[in-house]
Amino acid sequence: MKRTMEKGDVFKQIMGHYPTGVTIITTIDENGEPAGLTVNSFTSVSIDPLLVLWCIDKKTSSFETFLKADGFTVHTLASDQVEACWAFARKGSDRFKGVNWYTSENKLPIIKDSLGTLECRTVQRIDAGDHIILVGEVLDLFKNDKEPLLFYNRKAGTIPKDW
Numbered sequence: 001m002k003r004t005m006e007k008g009d010v011f012k013q014i015m016g017h018y019p020t021g022v023t024i025i026t027t028i029d030e031n032g033e034p035a036g037l038t039v040n041s042f043t044s045v046s047i048d049p050l051l052v053l054w055c056i057d058k059k060t061s062s063f064e065t066f067l068k069a070d071g072f073t074v075h076t077l078a079s080d081q082v083e084a085c086w087a088f089a090r091k092g093s094d095r096f097k098g099v100n101w102y103t104s105e106n107k108l109p110i111i112k113d114s115l116g117t118l119e120c121r122t123v124q125r126i127d128a129g130d131h132i133i134l135v136g137e138v139l140d141l142f143k144n145d146k147e148p149l150l151f152y153n154r155k156a157g158t159i160p161k162d163w
């Protein structure tokens with residue numbers, strides 16, 4: 001007999017077929033070491049003041065680091081950053097080895113050549129099921145003239161030519 005899909009499975013199917021951009025979000029831990037992960041739960045929240053949010057899984061190895069940190073950097077990824085997108089989602093890889101990065105005046109790690117960069121101060125930490133929502137106020141931001149990286153159905157790609 002065919003098993004009916006669980007609600008959670010349908011939920012994953014729906015979210016997997018919801019196209020998004022992709023970001024890498026970084027911070028610095030108490031020992032000055034950079035931490036970061038690939039994230040597509042990022043969204044803008046408010047213009048005045050400038051606020052953004054994203055959700056972090058409580059099981060992520062850098063969860064405590066992000067929870068304690070004063071801030072984080074959101075990098076909206078460009079179409080030529082697909083390798084970094086997967087590297088920052090892979091368990092155990094030395095994520096920062098493969099990217100060109102530096103520490104900003106706000107003491108946050110910045111990955112060079114991203115499409116957009118938003119340095120944020122964490123202003124709210126909201127408990128939400130198996131994730132925490134981190135809300136950040138944008139301190140500094142800049143944008144490069146590049147095409148975005150898109151995420152859909154477990155694949156990362158570029159904007160179709162007929163867009």
Ligand SMILES: Cc1cc2nc3c(=O)[nH]c(=O)nc-3n(C[C@H](O)[C@H](O)[C@H](O)COP(=O)(O)O)c2cc1C
Nearest residue numbers: 037038039040041055056057060061062088089091
């Ligand atoms: C496209 C994409 C989007 C992701 N979005 C999120 C997200 O919004 N929040 C999150 O906690 N993990 C997200 N992940 C998973 C994390 O990148 C991954 O679990 C994390 O890097 C694992 O880190 P760890 O090995 O240090 O635990 C996403 C992964 C991919 C490939």
